Amino acid sequence: MQSIQSPLAGKKGLIIGIANEHSIAYGCARVLKALGAECAVTYLNEKAEKYVRPLAETLQSPLILPLDVEQPGQLDAVFDAIDEEWGGLDFVIHSIAFCPMEDLHGRVTDVSLEGFQQAMRVSCYSFIETARLAEPRMKHGGTLITMSYYGADKVVENYNIMGPVKAALESATRYLAHELGNKGIRVHAVSPGPLKTRAASGIAHFDQLIDDAIERAPQNRLVDIEDVGQTCAFLISDAARALTGDTFYVDGGFHIMA
Numbered sequence: 001m002q003s004i005q006s007p008l009a010g011k012k013g014l015i016i017g018i019a020n021e022h023s024i025a026y027g028c029a030r031v032l033k034a035l036g037a038e039c040a041v042t043y044l045n046e047k048a049e050k051y052v053r054p055l056a057e058t059l060q061s062p063l064i065l066p067l068d069v070e071q072p073g074q075l076d077a078v079f080d081a082i083d084e085e086w087g088g089l090d091f092v093i094h095s096i097a098f099c100p101m102e103d104l105h106g107r108v109t110d111v112s113l114e115g116f117q118q119a120m121r122v123s124c125y126s127f128i129e130t131a132r133l134a135e136p137r138m139k140h141g142g143t144l145i146t147m148s149y150y151g152a153d154k155v156v157e158n159y160n161i162m163g164p165v166k167a168a169l170e171s172a173t174r175y176l177a178h179e180l181g182n183k184g185i186r187v188h189a190v191s192p193g194p195l196k197t198r199a200a201s202g203i204a205h206f207d208q209l210i211d212d213a214i215e216r217a218p219q220n221r222l223v224d225i226e227d228v229g230q231t232c233a234f235l236i237s238d239a240a241r242a243l244t245g246d247t248f249y250v251d252g253g254f255h256i257m258a
Helices: 024-034 046-058 074-085 113-137 162-183 206-216 225-236
Strands: 012-016 038-043 064-066 091-094 142-147 185-192 247-250
Touching: 012 024, 024 038, 024 091, 024 225, 038 046, 038 074, 046 064, 064 074, 074 113, 091 113, 113 142, 113 162, 113 185, 142 162, 142 225, 162 185, 185 225, 225 247
Parallel strands: 012 038, 012 091, 038 064, 091 142, 142 185, 185 247
Antiparallel strands: none
16 A cells, blocks of 8 residues: 655755744644654744743754844854755744834834834844745745734734734735745745734733634634644645745634625
């Protein structure tokens, strides 16, 4: 009897953004690993390492590396380590965002220049930087995926400055897809519904956002991190070879409702 190969067998990629077991990035990594992929994992700093390293070890990650995208040289060091370990890669999951709390909780009208620049630096520019470093390593093509949110397209109460930041991220995704398409590199944004992650806990009145999503979504449920992981697995797989530049909503249909 012929054995069936796992759909992502042999694929190697980088997962950026695991903070704990509730992180979207961890849900993605867990699904990708189960489907045969090998995942390198990063952690933000020494404080985060004690939470991330045990998770990375359960994934049998060959690389567990520090990465603060605001620190010069750290992203380059991650890709240098990938060169040494694998000599290339097939996918990247970019799942990081940050905004200073005072700017996140204030009006867009009142956002500080410093807060805006930091939010854009971490949440958007780091994806562009990642794409630039991934390009020469994806010798046979690959997939770049970043995480967005519905607030990029519509005004969501209390999402504030992160709405424009995520809109910029989605636009960057389209331009990257255009520029890298001839290299066989596909670029996507995935837009999950509200999830109870550590990052989301900083949004004011987040519980109300959760309740509204359950009530209005056609499926009347919240999605979970494995739902997001399954979507990413499809986008990384050869089944999605004709797709690029899109934003995929994983929200139980919430985004279609007026």
